[in-house]
Amino acid sequence: MPLTLRQLSQDILNVKQQQYHYFSLSKAAAELGDISRLPKSLKVLLENLLRWQDDDSVTTEDIRALAAWLKHGHADREIAYRPARVLMQDFTGVPAVVDLAAMREAVQRLGGDVAKVNPLSPVDLVIDHSVTVDRFGNDDAFEENVRLEMERNHERYAFLRWGQKAFNRFSVVPPGTGICHQVNLEYLGQSVWHETLDDGEVAYPDTLVGTDSHTTMINALGVLGWGVGGIEAEAAMLGQPVSMLIPDVVGFKLSGKLQAGITATDLVLTVTQMLRQHGVVGKFVEFYGDGLDDLPLADRATIANMAPEYGATCGFFPVDDVTLSYMELTGRSHEQVALVEAYARAQGLWRNSGDEPVFTSTLALDMSSVESSVAGPKRPQDRVSLRDVPAAFLASNELALNQAQKPCKAVSYRDSRSGQQYQLEEGAVVIAAITSCTNTSNPSVLMAAGLLAKKAVMLGLKPKPWVKASLAPGSKVVSGYLASAGLTPYLDKLGFNLVGYGCTTCIGNSGPLPDEIEKAIRQGDLTVGAVLSGNRNFEGRIHPFVKTNWLASPPLVVAYALAGNMKLNLDSDPIGDDIDGNAVYLKDIWPGPAEIAAAVQLVSTDMFHKEYAEVFAGTPEWQQIEVREAATYNWDIHSTYIRLSPFFDGMDKEPQPVPDILKARVLAILGDSVTTDHISPAGSIKADSPAGRYLLERGVERADFNSYGSRRGNHEVMMRGTFANIRIRNEMVPGVEGGITRYIPGNEQMAIYDAAMRYKQAGIPLVVIAGKEYGSGSSRDWAAKGPRLQGVRVVIAESFERIHRSNLIGMGILPLEFPKGVTRKTLGLTGDEQIDVVNLNQLKPGGTVSVTVTREDGSAEVLSAHCRIDTGNELKYYKNDGILHYVIRNMLR
Structure with a gap:
């Protein structure tokens, strides 16, 4: 038999007296033709296909199709991609481990071997999403928030400790360590992976999928990775390939340098705006150009990090000297750094000056043209120049809609800490948070924030009393270098005390505002603002009473805390007065490039060695959590945190034919850009919501509700919180905000969950209707799991975001797109219609599906909807009622 491409490409690489086997792209090119100008991100995929070629899941035709991409900058072919590892955070990780535990129960019930339910790829779970900013503005804030976190989450943490012992190749990074993406960048990521196999030591590109959409942050290290839903991640760690179409790749050429006073945040907001306008959903973005020579x-x-915000699958940076310098700084071994360089050069993955790969399309940016910016009030792609922020605030929808009804523009309140009387005005900045993975990994912007704070304190400036300020770094290393630069006391003086290491305000863990502030906002129906150094500012996400949210660099977050109002023009208005009563402007306290560079030089390798020496050990409180060692979990029927999920109830060894969807009712009609934040439970739990009522009925005090994210391991809470976002607008109930619908027939208005349960009791399937970009935002698995448990069988939208579409299929929900030119509006849908979707056993990837819409008067209209099951593997998952059902059945076989 002739040799396969896999066999033909095998080669040896010698690095520092160590021999590595690898699959050579240059050897493969002898058969495939010249691939030197293939985008480097696609070269990583090509190596993956070569290494996994088995002439079943990966064929010679797959490999040749990827090589032939060069001819057109496009290839219309499905491939099976196998990442080296999986990264999880605890919000998405807990339900994933719940599902693994539930799979063991199902396999045991069906007579299989529970030991087969184990990760086949390394899995790292970093607990970073559970800390909440309850305490702030004092030296005890960190200890108090950690204490509260451990109290609230003891049950979840005990469950994760069980999982760490019960499952192989599953590691947990304990709370209080850092954000998963930062731990990944500073410690876990290797750029080139290697492992000992039968043939010896094998080297290959470090690749991963993660259960957080900002997994893409690791692309900076030349590691190909992106966010997937928890459902997809579970399948990947259980040995299932990630089914994907060979992506288009958009090249983004960078030239020039940032001007003095311009930050990486300003650059990324500009890049995000450009790429959103260009259109990169479902595509790779690869950065190239000689501007990368000086881009840290x-x-x-x-x-x-912000690839999800510009809509791309990933934003990839090839390996170069900058990569190696960072790996050395962060304490990777000399052997590892040498391997990365040798492997990247041998495989054509190394970035050389003047490289011009072939791309599907290209954009270019001269970085010297970037100006100081923020993004808001509710989308990360809506970049606003700093000087235009007041106008953008005044034009914001919330203010424009409510202006006529507002009883007043300011409310007097008494500060609970000082006892003094203040006026809370329209536009007040009530939250100023240096938070999230985007910027809290970046020494230059964090040092800039500290230097700005120092200058402000020296001049006698103080933050406004209504501002809740916080500092939540992505890594403990940050505290080390801020302290070494002597900047911590100045940040503390302005209220930016350490509140925790993890995701806080950016994911809705901003904690409560002082009672008097919340009361004043409600009393005056005030439109106030939050300024954060994060990546997400969707409505209802940051805090339920804060209607406008603005993304900004860490130094601008500090500046807005001093200014105290979004209506102030920081470009030209004074930010405050010094101790002598003289006006102080932003330019007076903004640090210069030399100051920032000198501070950044203080960041040392020893800091990384110190913080990552025992990264998996955790605090004494973590180590003292006792767990029972057993192959299956001991479920507590009284638990309100961890419950055995019902997804595998009634499952048989073989799948049944997919039933047609007949006489379905519409649960909700939603508009454009409905995010997974709108769909999935997130943030705080309201006492009068279905989830709140459930907890109260089980004796949980209001103060102990915790957040939806912390209760993701309890399907009862999560299904009640699905479609319950306070800002969601269901067009079936015009003029009403929140998770409300009409129950048909009868027209009674009620919570979406309550209506769904009524339909479920009557055996009526449900449909969700939506506009463009349905499911954009974070890769929340509950945005698919929740609707499934509510009885939703199909979502019909104008378009879907990538991860959510995949998650719907993974949960057995059919994603359909309206025919071109047809929308809910052209059809005049009201929600009173009945929907039939038939011939589901004849589904084909990308085919058409007959949808019949029957109106109240009996008239009917038939649509040819576009099936957004894109690949053959996705169709297998759908026909098995979900991806995990498919995996279980394969284990049983």
């Missing part, structure tokens, strides 16, 4: 890796990480 932390700045690259800022750009790569």
